[in-house]
Each structure stands twice: as structure tokens, then as C-alpha cells.
Amino acid sequence: MATAVTWEDTTMRITVLTVPDCPHGPPARERIDQALDGRRAEVELVEVADEAEAARFGMTGSPTILIDGVDPFAVPGVPASVSCRLYRGPDGRVEGGPRVADLQRALQVADAAADCGDLPMDAAGRAGRGRLAPTAGGLRAVQQAVLRHFAATGRAPGPGDLDDIAASHGRGAADVLAELAAEDFITVDGQGRIRAAYPFSALPTAHRVRFPDGTEVWSMCAVDALGIPAMLDTDAVITSSDPVTGDAITVIAADGQMDWAPPAAVVYVGQRPCTGSAADVACGALNFFTGRRTAHIWAGQHPDYAGKAVDQTCAEALGRAVFGSLLTQSGPA
Template structure:
């Protein structure tokens, strides 16, 4: 893995980026090359769209489509919605994990949740984000997928048919639909039981698609939660209790295995079956040996938590809010984020 840090001379945010890269590497030893960029021609040649820019194996994992080469200061939005002069530690951990996964696999990395690092937040255009967020709020309130009739008013402002919006979201793997067009899953939630049970602080119970999805839910909703799952090898219970943003794991040796079955397809089909909690690295390795159709590895608790936060933490903070529909699902997460964010 090759890491390059592009900055203008005396960039005030360069020390912070270097510190966070060191923390994200967590004992790994790739060297970080520092390159000072002095003009826009050099910035264009190297791929710098503001200072600082981090390149991993020559690619900017935080690139914004259409951003021009620049020697001005660059700002980054962290998973909790804050704007900073450096990528967050969670986002750096995710980017470096993706790069390492790519070295270990013939497939482009799925980034532990599909979409090859493109993120789980639907675009605003065509009413996609408003619909995605309305669906997630319904899951957060009821533990179940909303009925199509409950979503008609969300579709109205876009001027598009509800079925078209849902089909677009499914085509881009923001959700999955059954043969009747009903919502089967909207990452991180599942409409049907899975191995990963969520118990939210207000009493709502829901299912997560996979271990990483489950770990992202408390931050996404700004709430305390208890996650319960089972080691697929031993059947022993794994419990993760999230209180005030801090997670406590039982047993303390628990890990998460992150893998995928093939290079293409919805994450629900090719990755979620491998994204599991295990009581220890030993049982994770045992499972991997029994499932050679999946490629991946076990990651520790810190990295698993960071992946969950970085993939799902901002899904309901970067809003194009859905209009109130009379459904209580539309108000819960605003209330929670008001409490959590201040």
C-alpha cells in the first residue's frame, strides 16, 4: 500500500492528517510520502483538489466528482456531519481497509457494505435521498419496512412514480425489493429476521443486514442500543452494548469477519452472509476455512466500529428531508439527532 499526502507549503492541517493516518494504520508500516504542491498545474498532474489531499495507491478515496485541481484549503465532512480540514479517523480507517482488501482479493473491495467505497447515502436527485431517509426512519420507528402507501407522499415532490424511485434505489443497491416490489431490506435494516438483532433505547426492535450494518445503527440514529448476534460456528451469543457512543463487547475477544462471495451483485447477496460476529479470531478462521467461497478476513472491534460509523453514521444527517406524511416514522430520528447533536 502506498500513501501520499499532497499539501501546499506550511498547510496548517497537514500535521493533523499525518497524525490520523498514523492512528488509522494501527501498527502497520506503509510509509507516507509527503509532496508539497506549489501551483495548480502541479496539483492537476498529481490529482490534488485542495490541501491536504490523501492518495492511497495513487487514488483519492475522498474525491468529490467534478472537483477541480486546486491549491486552496480542502474541507472534509466527517461521519457525524462536522466539517474539518482533514479526513476523519473513521473515514481514513475505511479507506485504508478498502485498499488492503483490494491487495488481498482479485475483486474490487466491497468496503464491508458494498458499492466499492461510494458510500450508502443516496443522491438527492430524482427524490432518491428523501425516499431512502423516509424508509430508514420507518425502520427506526417500527422495526419494519414501510408499506408503499406510506411512501406516496414522499414521492410526490419529485414528480416521479413511487415504483420508479424504489426501482432506482434497488438498482444502485441502496435497498432490495422482493418480486412484488415490496422493500426487503434498506441498508442497514432488514425487513426479515437475520442473525443480528437490534434493541434500541426507546424499545424498538429491528434486524440488521450484517454485523457492520448493526454497528452503524447507533451512530446513524443518535441513540443507545444493544446488538445481539451469535457466533456461526459455536452458537455462542455476541453482545455489543452502545451507550453514549461507546461500545462494550461481550465476550471481549469478539471480532467481525468481513468478506464477499463474488465481485459483482447486491451486497445482500454477495457480502452480507460473510459479515458476521465471532467470539474470537479462532472461530472466525474456522468459519472461513469451512466457507472457501467467501474471501475476506477478521477485523478487530475498533476497526469494525469505525467501518459501521463511516458507512452509516451520516445517512440521516445529510438530509434532503422527507415531507411529513402523518406517519410517526417521519419524526423519530430528527428528535434523536436533536438530542445527540445538540
């Protein structure tokens, strides 16, 4: 059952998923109103009756809040569920819903993602189809196993590392990897070895991400690097360099926030006007720059890429939008 409160000229859709008579549903709705603070939005209240509906809607406990279809508070690895959901704030306190301040921050990120909507990100986002593989044929299970292997070890898994998970879906690992590559969820070489599983690269790139346990990974591009902390729900240190000057750029992700150095750093977002994998079409253009001046210089030197420099908030939002939910959804696509 769903009820909706709608205002005209809305650009944001908020869905509150709850089980019937959930005591945390009304307080969550009130906090959403406080976070909106008068701005226009479409708020839909949806009662979810069983596990199948929870998987279909993307509900991982009651209440689950979706902003434009994305759960900004998703915890990696948590399955769909009609159980009670609790939210832990930065102070460690557990509540039955996200705090107003957390909702406000999530709305700001969603706004930034919407503001970036005119960017040439077709390749990076698979022309609107997203980077999350479908469940059929074990594609999503293998994709997520590949991503977790990269995160844990800093390197790509071999087919042998994926045999068991592929076999559980009645398939061979090589066949699943070939299908994932055909749909541009990963890239492989002529021997079927993984060379990239967006956002990770098995080969050195200009963008390095270090986790608190010391593990380091390469990312395919700047947007990919910015999406990794959200995807893994972890702190991280991102290091890169300006392609024009060689000057260092550092982004420290901690407690859901990012601190950039130098403060004027930006990301250029662009792609070639052709078809192909994101690695071929877009990744060469998604770079960090120390400022807009060097980004414009680089753009002038690379007229085959169409795009523009975007600010830090927009770049962070793009990373979250493309990669943030890759490990939080395990049910049907």
C-alpha cells in the same frame, strides 16, 4: 476561497469549512493541530459564502470539519447551512468547535477506516459509490424516509407510507423504490415490497439492534449493525451469535463508544467473487464471532467467500464509514 497546509506523504485530508471571518474558525484550526499532535495531514481551510456552496461542500454550520470528506460530528437531519454551528460535549457544555479529545477520537476512527482499506467491501460500499442515494428523482428523500421508518417502527414501510414524499418529487412510490432497488440501495420482492434497506432488514437475521425506547430492528449483517448507532446518533444494544458455536455476542453502544462481549469478539469481512447486490454477494459473510479461532473455522467452511477477520476498532470504523452519514446529508449529491 481556500488555503491549505500540506505535508508530504500524507494519508489524511482535513477540511475546515467556515463562513468569512467566523470567530470559531481559528480556534478550531488550533484544536486540530493539537489533536494531530505532530502527525502528518493535509489541512484545507475553505470559506463558504452561501447556502448553495454549503450544500455542495457538506457544511452544516460554521465551522464544519471534514475528515477525509466525512463529518464525524454530523447531527442527523440538520440541513446545509452558513449559520453558526455549536458543538455539545459529553458534559453538556456548548462550544464553537469540537473538543480536542473529540477530534482525537474522530482521527482514530478515520485511521481505523484507512487501515481497513484493503478489505473486500466493494459490494457493501457499492464499489466506492457509497450507500447514500442521489437526490435526483426523489431517490434520496425516499431512501431516507425508508430508513427513518425502520428506525421508528422496526419494520419496513409499505408503498402507501411513501406516496406523499414520492409525489412531492413528481413520482410514484413504486417507481422510486424500483429505481432504488436497481441501484442496490434497497432490495424488494416480486411484489415490490421492501425486504432490505441497508443497514436494515425487514426479515429476521442473526443481528438484532435494540434502541433505548424499546424499538428493535434486524440488520443485514454485522457491519450494518455497527453502523446503525452512528447513523441514528443513538445508543443501542446489538445482539448476535457466533455462526460456529452459537455463543452470544453483545455490543453496547453508549455515548459514542462501544463495549463488546466477549472481549475477544471479531467480525469477519468478506464477499463472493461475483457481481450482484450486497445482500447476495457480501451480507452472508459479514458476521460476528467470539474470536479469531471460530472466524477461521467458518472461513474454512465457506471457501466461496474471500475475506478476513478484523478487530473491533476496524469493524466499528467500517460501520461508521458505510452508514454513518446516510441521514445527515439532504442536499445535492
